[in-house]
Amino acid sequence: MEFLIESLLADWQAFLRFAPRLLYGLVLLTVFLIAACLIGRFTASIFDRSPRLRTNKHFLKHVVTWSISGLGILLALGIMGFSGIAASLLATGGVVAIVLGFAFREIGENFLAGFFLTFSRPFELDDLVKTGDLTGVVRSIELRSVHIRTFDGCDVFVPSAQIFREPLYNYTRDGLRRPSFTVGVAYHDEPERVIALLENAARSTVGVLSEPKAFVSVEIFDAQFIQYQVFFWLDETRNERGYIATCNDVKIACWRALRDAGMTFSSDVSSGIDILSTPDSRPGVDDKASVSKGASS
Template sequence: MGILYARFEYYFDQFLQKVPELLFALLTLVLFHFLAKGSKKLYQNILDQTPFSSSNVEFFGKLIYAIVFIIGVIVALNILGLNTIAASILASGGITAVILGFAFRDIGENFLAGFFMAFSRPFTNGDLIETEGVRGRVQNIELRHTHIRTGNGCDVFVPSSQLISKPLHNYTRDGMRRGSFTIGIDYRDDTDRACSIILEELKTDSKVAQKPAPTVQTTGFTPNYIELTVYFWIEVNVDKQEYFLADIKSSLMDKTRRLLMNNSFIFSSEVSTAIDVNDLNVNVKDES
């Protein structure tokens, strides 16, 4: 019993000596807990200003909390003199990070690209974008991918890494779209007069923006006619922008055709017809 009591007394003395360190380590954990919560809230407030979904915002908030709190655990272990355990945690975490990095390289790349896009914000929900031949309106933005709906109703999920590393076209960022079409008139017609007539008509059309102003240019010569190209701008209707631009373009093309015809301009109507001629073998018999 004497030996047992001596051992108990020894360990109790050791415990009393460690009490200040234990209290300091516990205080450190409490401080890092509140620091982690504050960091999580701050980061979530920043991400709330981005187009990311609430699930992604919550995920990154928890990730920030875990990172900050783990740092607090390592600091607390060092305060208690458990440097070996702290070093083991860091080493294990580093090895795990390397293994996961190689195993999920593509997924990690997309998450990182989505993280950078959260701050650069090259587009938002409802924008019409195009990348690598995929063109459509943005439906939803996630960290790993962006949901795009094309004009023919196809839902495409584009990886974030592609959006940040490949050329990206945003057709609605400044709220303006430019359209154009080409019409041909006869070589004997006055091109300056034709351009002036078309421009006057464009200036009176309420659907055509006047800043930037519409223009008409001579853009080519063909064997049968002179090419005039009409350029015009419209203010984007986000909900129906593709249909809106196509509708206005079709209307302007028909209006321009009628306008030039009413002003006695001539359109080319020359048609070349290809005829296949097959050889016909005829045998002539002399009956004389």
Template sequence: MQDLFELQLQRLIESVPQILGAVFTIVVLVFAGQFVSNGIEKVLGKRKTKAIKQTRLIKRLIRWGFSLIGIVIALNLLGLSQVAASFLAAGGVMAVVLGFAFREIGENLLAGLFLSFSRSFDVGDIIESNGIRGKVKRIEIREVHIRTAEGCDIFIPSAIIYKNPLHNFTRDGLRRGRFTIGIDYGDDPQNARELLLSTVQNNENTLKQPAPTVQISGFNPGYIELEVLFWVNTFSESADLIDVRSQLMKACHQALAVNGYTFSSNVTTAIDMLPVDVNVNS
């Protein structure tokens, strides 16, 4: 027993350099992972991204990756190459099994991770994807939370947004509004166009470039239809598209009314029926 103990002690003493090297390797790579992850956080912070949870996930993945490399190198330094290979093989098999079991979850996580790097939209943008339109309230790794104009909160899986075309209505700050108005066939449509265009241009919330336009959009049975097109800057707090559209509709209605134009709703074919005396006595 004493000889066996001394033999094991001797082996332990001889293995001290390998053990210290393995511990040193793990510690160095753990600190390296922490350093790299902090650097990534600073880089993402300079881009003024609002995806805080995405940044935390990226940092965590980097730290885990460096720690895994450190463990594998440490096992090889201790002469446990077979254990390291088995460890990697078991991890690979587990990853495959979990990948099949949670394919949709993994797909959404990867899509969310890719969206974190190629941000085609951000919180506050108005987007549409897969027929769903709304304002982005929150961006998570697995899903994107948007709120529709009807007040409905919708959580779209990241994979759907990543795989389908994405419409961003507020990315460059420009958004176009439109509305139509009808005038009588007896009115001059060209003068009406000029009057409406001047009214739109006088609104302080509409942009000069791109310039607003007024065009004849159709000849309906009872009236000529004019279409008003204008642009607003969505980055301006006072230039809400719905409010500006309402302001312009009211101003255009007043301008046409003051200048004596007949609206389509005022056009009528009613005939005044006058009393007629009929003598039935022959």
């Protein structure tokens, strides 16, 4: 019985000697946890002001909170005299990180790429982008993937690593785009007159910028026709008609200009959209001919 009492007294005295360090450690841990919450909220409010960081503000908030909390736990364990436990936690965390890194390499690669894309954002929501063979409008941006909606209404979730690794084309970063299309006109029609007609038709179309000016160049001397390429500039930030509608307006305007001038133009060119001449087309226009098949942007 006496031995038991002495053991209890010894344990109590050891606890009293350890109590200050325990108290200091708990106070420090509490301070770090409160600071982590406050700094996390403050960080989220700062990120919320930036369009580039707003999408991933919750993830960034958690990263800041967890980092400060983890630092507080390690310091508290050191003050309490558990430095060995703190070192073991660090070593174990490193081993676990390596194992998980090999096991989930692709997932980790996507998250890491998404983290870098957060700060070097090459696109924003509603931007028209192209990556690989995929072209569409950005609908949402997450760390692991980017949601892109194609023109045919298909929703595609592209891994962040693919966007980070491959070339990315952003067609709407500054709003300026230069579409073009080709049209073949017969040799007996003077090139100077053809170029003037096509340039005037393109420049007079609503939505086409006056500066830089639309221009036309001779592309190829084909077997039966001279192929002309029409270039013009659009500003999608101010174009109410939209990109596709304005391109279509320019093609129709050029078709009318050539038709009204009685020129013979061909459909034997490489493009994307067919604009066929009507059976009652005016004299001088080949009934089997058509305007260029659209613009290859």
